[in-house]
Amino acid sequence: MASKLVRRNVLGIFAGAGVALLVAACGGGQTGTASAPAAAPTASGNSAQPTAAQSSAQPAATQPAAKTQVTVELTAADWVIQEWKLPDWVTQYNKMGGPQIHLTQQVDGWDTKVLAMIRQGDVLWDGVGIMTPFVDKVKWVETQMIQPVDQLIQSSTATDARALAGDWVPTIKDDISYKGKIYGIPYSVEAIGQMWLTEFLDGVGLSANPATWADTLNAATKINDKYASQKVSPYAWSNGLHTSLQALIHSATKTPYTGDGLLDITGTASLKACDWLTSLVKAGVTPPHGSDGAVDVWQKRKLSMLLAQNSRGVWAQRIFGMTAAGTGTVPLLEAGGVNSGSPFWSNTFVVLNKAKHPQEMVDFYAWLLGPSNKDVWTAIIASGKAPVLNSTYKSMIENNKDYKWMADFRDVIANSVAYPENTFWSIQNAKIMPWISKMVSPPFGLSSQQAMEGALKDVKAEVAKQQVQ
Amino acid sequence: MADLSHAQPDRTGTLRQFAREYRAARRQRWGNLWGYAFIAPALTLYLIFNVWPIFRGLAMAFTDYRYLVPGSEWAWNGASNYQEMFTNDSQFWPSFGISVQYTLMSFPTNLILSLAVALLISRIRNSFLAGTYRVIAYLPVILPISVALLLWNQLYNTQFGYFNLILQNVFGVQSPPNWLGDPGWALPSVAVAGLWKDFGANTLLFLVGIYGISREIYEAASIDGAGALQQIWSITLPLLRPIFVLIIVLNAGILGATEQALIMTNGGPQNATLTLGLYIYQQAFQFGDLRLGYAAAMSLLLGLIHMGLAGITFRVLRTERI
Numbered sequence: 001m002a003s004k005l006v007r008r009n010v011l012g013i014f015a016g017a018g019v020a021l022l023v024a025a026c027g028g029g030q031t032g033t034a035s036a037p038a039a040a041p042t043a044s045g046n047s048a049q050p051t052a053a054q055s056s057a058q059p060a061a062t063q064p065a066a067k068t069q070v071t072v073e074l075t076a077a078d079w080v081i082q083e084w085k086l087p088d089w090v091t092q093y094n095k096m097g098g099p100q101i102h103l104t105q106q107v108d109g110w111d112t113k114v115l116a117m118i119r120q121g122d123v124l125w126d127g128v129g130i131m132t133p134f135v136d137k138v139k140w141v142e143t144q145m146i147q148p149v150d151q152l153i154q155s156s157t158a159t160d161a162r163a164l165a166g167d168w169v170p171t172i173k174d175d176i177s178y179k180g181k182i183y184g185i186p187y188s189v190e191a192i193g194q195m196w197l198t199e200f201l202d203g204v205g206l207s208a209n210p211a212t213w214a215d216t217l218n219a220a221t222k223i224n225d226k227y228a229s230q231k232v233s234p235y236a237w238s239n240g241l242h243t244s245l246q247a248l249i250h251s252a253t254k255t256p257y258t259g260d261g262l263l264d265i266t267g268t269a270s271l272k273a274c275d276w277l278t279s280l281v282k283a284g285v286t287p288p289h290g291s292d293g294a295v296d297v298w299q300k301r302k303l304s305m306l307l308a309q310n311s312r313g314v315w316a317q318r319i320f321g322m323t324a325a326g327t328g329t330v331p332l333l334e335a336g337g338v339n340s341g342s343p344f345w346s347n348t349f350v351v352l353n354k355a356k357h358p359q360e361m362v363d364f365y366a367w368l369l370g371p372s373n374k375d376v377w378t379a380i381i382a383s384g385k386a387p388v389l390n391s392t393y394k395s396m397i398e399n400n401k402d403y404k405w406m407a408d409f410r411d412v413i414a415n416s417v418a419y420p421e422n423t424f425w426s427i428q429n430a431k432i433m434p435w436i437s438k439m440v441s442p443p444f445g446l447s448s449q450q451a452m453e454g455a456l457k458d459v460k461a462e463v464a465k466q467q468v469q
Numbered sequence: 470m471a472d473l474s475h476a477q478p479d480r481t482g483t484l485r486q487f488a489r490e491y492r493a494a495r496r497q498r499w500g501n502l503w504g505y506a507f508i509a510p511a512l513t514l515y516l517i518f519n520v521w522p523i524f525r526g527l528a529m530a531f532t533d534y535r536y537l538v539p540g541s542e543w544a545w546n547g548a549s550n551y552q553e554m555f556t557n558d559s560q561f562w563p564s565f566g567i568s569v570q571y572t573l574m575s576f577p578t579n580l581i582l583s584l585a586v587a588l589l590i591s592r593i594r595n596s597f598l599a600g601t602y603r604v605i606a607y608l609p610v611i612l613p614i615s616v617a618l619l620l621w622n623q624l625y626n627t628q629f630g631y632f633n634l635i636l637q638n639v640f641g642v643q644s645p646p647n648w649l650g651d652p653g654w655a656l657p658s659v660a661v662a663g664l665w666k667d668f669g670a671n672t673l674l675f676l677v678g679i680y681g682i683s684r685e686i687y688e689a690a691s692i693d694g695a696g697a698l699q700q701i702w703s704i705t706l707p708l709l710r711p712i713f714v715l716i717i718v719l720n721a722g723i724l725g726a727t728e729q730a731l732i733m734t735n736g737g738p739q740n741a742t743l744t745l746g747l748y749i750y751q752q753a754f755q756f757g758d759l760r761l762g763y764a765a766a767m768s769l770l771l772g773l774i775h776m777g778l779a780g781i782t783f784r785v786l787r788t789e790r791i
Contacts, residue, residue: 015506115536139759142537231628239737292650292738293626302628423537426755434739441739461559466757468537 070099072360075106076129080347084187084379086129089368099360114145118354126355127365130347131184133175134242134419135426141178142423142468146350148181152362160370161362167371167389169414175346178421185365186346188385191409191416192247193342195313195327197320200227200234200304209328213248213276216305216331220285223304231302234285236294237277238308241429242343244291245436247307248273250340250416252333261420262459263428265452272333274439274448281440288441310409314384327405329412341416342409346388386410424463431458529765536759550766561767563740564748567656571726571744574660580716583668584709587675588701603676607669614666618732621662625649649734652741659742663729671716678712679705710786717782721775725749745771 074090081087081103090101106128107113117123131140140146153161164185165173176184194209194216201207204222220234227234237244246263249256253269264270280286295312297303299319306312313327332339349365351358368376371391378396380387386406387393397407419425432455439451446454495502533546554561586606593599609617624630625648633645648658682705690700727746730736736743736751745767753764 012503012506015503019506019510139537143539287627288647288650292647293628296626297628300629423757426751427757430736430751430755434737437737437739458559462756465553465760467535468758 070357070360072099072101072127072357072364073104073125074101074127074129074349074361074364075104075110075125076349077106080129081105083383083385084376089376089379093364093367099357099363101364111145114352115143118145118352121354123352123354123356125352126357127349127351127361129349130187131176131350132345133348134343134345137176137178137183138421138423138468140350141183144353146183147353147355147358148183149185149351149358149362150182152351152359153182153185153366155359156363156366158363158366158370160372161366163371164366164369164389167391169388169390169410171341171344171413171416171418172346172388174418175344176348184346184348184350185362185369186348186388187369188347188380188383189344189388189409189413190309190311190347190385191342191344191413192243192250192307193310193313193327193329193405193409194331195298195306195308195310195316195325197301197304197316197325198323200232201326203227209326210305210331212331212335212337213333217276217280217283217285220280220305221283224283224285227304233287233297233303235280235305236286236297236303236307237291238294238306238312239291239433241425241432243308244277245270245273245432246343247330248276250342251330252337252339254338254340254417256340256417257420261422261424262456262463263432265432265459266449266456269333270452271448274436274452277436278440278444278448281442282444286440310386310405311384313405318384322402329408341412341414343419344413344416345419347385381406386413423466423468424459427462427466428459431455431462526765526768529762530769531766532762534760534762534765536761538758541762544762546762550763551770553763554767554770560740560743560748561745564743564745567741567743568724568726568745571656571660571663571729571742572724574657575664575726576720576723578660579664579668579671579720580713582664583671583716584675586668586672587679588705590672590676591679603673606672609666610669612666614728615732617666618662618729621658621665622649622733625658650738652739655734655738655741659726659729659733662733663723663726667720671720674712674716675709678709682708714782714786717786718779721778721782724774724778725771 076086087103090103094100104125110128114123114125114128128146131137131146150165153164156162165182168186169189172186172189173182175189176182176186196209200223201219204219204226206219206222210216210219216235223232223234241263245265246256249263249265249267249269252272253264253267255267256264256269258264258267277286281288294303294306295308298306298308298312299315301320307330310327313325316325330342349369351361355361367373369388371389374396377387377389377392381396381400381403386409387397390410393407393410397403397410435446435451435455435458439446439448499505528543530550531545531547533541533544533549535541590599590602590606593602624632627633627645627647627650630648632648636642636645646654648654686704686708687700690704695703725746726744727750730742730744730747731750734742736747749764749767749771752760752767
C-alpha cells in the first residue's frame with residue numbers, strides 16, 4: 001500500500017510538471033531586444049561613417065549604448081533562397097556586425113499566420129520574399145499585410161539606399177508601387193519571352209529568333225518537316241494565361257487591358273492571337289492543347305521553341321550549354337508593329353506591417369540590392385533573372401554577350417503596359433485557360449470569337465461577385 | 470469505572486472516515502481524478518485544433534467572410550451562400566458532378582481491389598511472405614501524397630512516360646492517349662493514381678477482419694463440402710461487414726478529391742478534373758476577395774453529404790452487437 005501511494009505520487013508529480021511545461025511553452029512571446037541603432041555596413045565591408053545628422057542625434061557619451069543584438073527575421077520561399085545563394089549574402093552581411101539577419105524558409109500558410117499576428121500586434125517576421133505584384137500586391141496592401149518602404153528607404157543608413165528609387169527601371173518602380181507608395185525592393189524582373197534551342201533553328205537555316213508570328217509559324221513548320229521523325233515538337237507555350245494569350249495580346253496592341261481592368265480578350269489583337277494559336281496546332285507544329293508539360297519537354301531537348309518566362313532559356317543553357325539555347329522577346333504580330341511590351345513582374349522583397357525592425361530590414365535590402373553590390377547582381381544574373389537597376393544593365397549586361405538578351409528585355413519592360421491594379425488575374429487565369437485549351441484542341445469546333453466570348457462571360461460573372469474591385 | 474464526563478468525541482477519526490468515504494464515492498462515480506489530469510493536455514489540444522475549427526467553420530458557412538475585406542469575419546448573410554451555390558454559380562454543379570464521377574470511378578474499384586488483395590494475402594501460409602506482401606501493399610500509403618502524384622505525372626507523360634513508351638514499343642500503339650491532357654482521359658487517370666495511393670490502407674483493414682475470423686468456421690464449411698468461392702461468399706463477406714462499414718465511413722471524404730486534382734492537373738484540361746474540393750480551394754485561396762465564407766458553405770454541404778453517406782452505410786449494413 002505504501003509503495004502504491006509513492007508510485008501514484010510520483011506519477012502525479014510528473015503529470016503536474018508536464019502541464020506546467022505545456023503552459024510555459026504556450027505562454028509569452030519573444031522578449032524584445034533593443035540596441036542602439038548601428039550603422040548599416042556598406043558593400044565593401046567597411047562600416048558606414050556616421051553622417052553629421054546622425055552624430056548630432058547620437059546619445060550623450062555618458063549614456064552607454066545597449067549591448068543586446070538586434071535580430072531581423074526574414075522569411076523567403078525556397079526557390080528564392082536557393083536560386084542566387086541568398087544565405088551566403090546573409091552570412092556576409094551578418095559578419096559585418098550590426099543587426100543580424102535570420103533567414104528562414106517560408107512555411108505553408110505563412111500569410112494567414114502573418115495576418116493573425118498583425119491583428120495581435122506581435123509579428124514574428126520583419127520581411128518576406130517574395131511578392132509577385134500582379135498577383136499579390138493589391139491583396140497584401142488591402143489586407144494591410146505589408147507597409148510602404150518610401151520613408152524607410154529615405155532614412156536608411158545603407159550607402160546605396162537613396163540611389164535605389166532613381167535607379168530602378170521606371171516601369172519596375174511602378175510595378176512595386178500602389179497608390180503612390182513603394183511597397184518593396186525588387187531583386188529581379190521576369191517577363192515573357194520566346195526561347196529556342198539553337199541546334200533546331202540552325203538545322204533549318206535560321207540564326208535568330210523569329211520576329212513575327214508568321215515567321216514563327218514558318219520556322220516551326222520547317223523544324224517539323226525536318227525533325228518530326230525524332231519526335232521533336234517545334235513549338236509550345238507554358239501553361240498559363242500570362243505565358244500564352246496575354247503575352248501575344250501585348251505583342252499586338254498598345255492597349256491590352258480594358259477600362260474595367262480585364263485583359264481585352266474579345267478585342268482584335270486577342271482574336272488574332274487565338275487564331276494564331278489554333279493555326280499552330282492545326283499545322284501540327286504544336287501538340288494538341290498546346291502546352292501539356294511544355295517546360296518538361298523543353299528541358300529534355302524535345303521542344304525547339306517555347307513561349308514562357310524568360311528564365312526558362314537560362315534553364316536550358318544550364319542543362320545543355322550556354323550556346324545551346326537562346327532567349328528572345330515575344331514575336332510581334334507584324335514586324336515593327338504596335339505593341340505594349342510584355343507581361344512582366346518584379347520579384348520583390350517586402351516589409352511586413354507592424355514588423356519589429358522595419359528599418360533594419362530595409363537597411364539589409366538596400367545593402368543587398370544596391371547598385372554597388374556587384375557580387376549579388378552577378379549571382380542574380382547567373383540564375384537567369386534579369387536585374388532591376390539601370391546602372392547594372394549599363395555596367396554588367398550591355399557588354400556581356402551571354403546575357404545581352406536581358407538588355408533587350410529591359411527595353412521591352414521599359415515600354416510595357418503594367419497589369420491593372422486589381423485582384424482579378426487569378427480569376428482570369430482560371431476562367432480563360434479552359435476555353436483556350438478547348439479552342440486549340442481537335443476537332444476545333446470552337447471559333448476564337450466563341451471561345452473568348454464564353455471566357456469573358458465566365459470572368460465577368462466571377463468578378464461581379466468580388467467586393468474589392 | 471473511568472470518568473467519561475470530560476471525554477471529547479473522536480472528531481478527527483470521524484473526519485478521516487468521512488474523507489475516506491467521500492474519496493471512495495467520488496472514485497466510484499468519476500474514477501481516478503489523476504486520469505483526467507493525464508488526458509487534459511491531449512483533450513485541450515483536441516478541443517482547440519479539432520472541435521473549435523468545426524464550430525468556427527460551421528459559423529463561417531453562414532457569413533460573407535472575405536479575407537480581403539476587413540471586418541467581414543462575422544458578416545452574417547443567412548442562406549445567401551447556399552442560394553448562390555444552387556442558383557447563381559455556373560461552376561458548382563459541374564464540379565459536383567466531376568466529384569461524383571471521380572468517386573464512382575475510384576471507390577468501388579478501391580473496395581474490390583483491396584478486398585481481392587487481402588483475400589490473396591490471407592491465403593499465404595508463410596508468415597514472412599505474407600508480411601512482405603502486406604508491406605508492399607501498404608508502401609504507397611506512406612508516401613507523401615505530393616511525391617506519389619508527381620511520380621504518376623511522370624508516368625503519364627505523353628512523350629516520355631513509361632505507359633506510353635510501353636504502349637508504343639511493346640504493343641505498337643501509334644498514338645497513345647494523352648493521359649492528363651485529354652479531357653476524356655484526365656479524370657480516369659487521376660482516379661487510378663488516387664486508387665494506387667489509397668488501396669493499401671483498405672487492404673490492411675480487410676486483412677485485420679479476415680485474420681479475426683475463426684479458422685474453425687472454414688474447417689466446418691470445408692467438411693460440409695463448401696468450395697473456396699462459397700466460403701468467401703457465405704462466410705468471409707458477411708463476417709467482414711463491420712470492416713466494410715468502417716472503410717465506407719472512413720473513405721466518404723473521397724468526394725472532395727482535392728489533392729489529386731490540385732497536384733496532377735490543377736483542374737484541367739478544360740476543367741475536366743475541377744472537382745468540388747479544388748473549386749472550394751480556388752474560391753478560398755485564389756480568386757479575388759478570397760471568399761472564405763462561401764468556401765465554408767460549400768465545404769459544409771460536402772460534410773453533410775459525407776455524414777449522410779455514413780448514416781446510410783450504418784443503416785443498411787448495420788451489424789448486431791455481440
